[in-house]
Amino acid sequence: MTPENREARMLHFVRGPVVVVSFVASLVFAAPTLVLAKAAPSPPLPHKDISIADCHVGIGRSFKLGTWTPVWVEIECGPQAIAGTLEVVAPDDDNLPTMVSRPVRLAANQTTTALVYTKVGRPEATISVRFLVNDIIQTEARFPIAAARTDDNAPPVLPAGSELIAAVGTVDFGLAEALARGRVRNGHTVVTSIDVIDRLPDRWYGYESVDRLVLSVNTGDEFCRVKADDPRMVALRRWVELGGKLTLVCGSAAEQALAPEGAWASLAPGRFVETVPLDRTSAIEQFAGAEKPLEFSPQWPKL
Helix, strand or coil, rough: CCCCHHHHHHHHHHHCCHHHHHHHHHHHHHHHHHHHCCCCCCCCCCCCCEEEEEECCCCCEECCCCCCEEEEEEEEEECCCCCEEEEEEEEEECCCCCEEEEEEEECCEEEEEEEEEEECCCCEEEEEEEEEEEEEEEEEEEEECCCCCCCCCCCEEEECCEEEEEEEEECCCCCHHHHHEEEECCEEEEEECCHHHCCCCHHHHHHCCEEEEEEEECCCCCHHHCCCCHHHHHHHHHHHHHHCCCCEHHHHHHHHHHCCCCHHHHHCCCCCCCCCCCCCHHHHHHHCCCCCCCCCCCCCCCC
């Protein structure tokens, strides 16, 4: 009841003595209840030692408009571990904000990386990121997508009709140079690179922007040691099963990577038997229509 309505009722009751006594009596009996009532606690103050350090959007920081895109958010925490909710807000193709969220527990004195998936519909979009505890915003930051730095200078935002090829591996095996004639900045074909396995999606739809993934596995690196039940491997296998295109370059690491218990065995086109040296490349050069003979760098994985 508003204060104005309460005053009107009291003025009306004054005309009847009996009603006035009844009103006073009820007020007296109600008093203990009011005295025992507990005041609502004050909302907790934001933690000043929590901050959002970075926001990494897309495969190698590149993605296509209107597709499911992974977003890695790095959150720095002070001496007190805390659990909360991460929210990421991005505009859709109608420039309306869409929000995704997930629970996150921050470890004390560490940087925690949390992964969510969203769709960005505007090339000039700004992504808003915030971390909340009990619905109270602890920290927030904004990241203009078009100004983002990519790991290999590829454009961060691509039209839906572009071709995005992801080169994955700890060694640069020259894919971007091989496709240089088809790589342009305003559409068509773009090559982006990923050199750490932590930047692979853990959900199959995180690859929606990718037209082809070329992955190099080298002996002893983290891509060779990954387990078959790793969520990132499960997501990659599912993406391939649904029609995703994967080119696997193993070379001398094939014996380890494609072993029956290896993580990549289920993605091989057949059962691995052995690795044989390639002495002549003329047949491959002719098949590819190469204008120059193949040249191999000692740093590249063996075919």
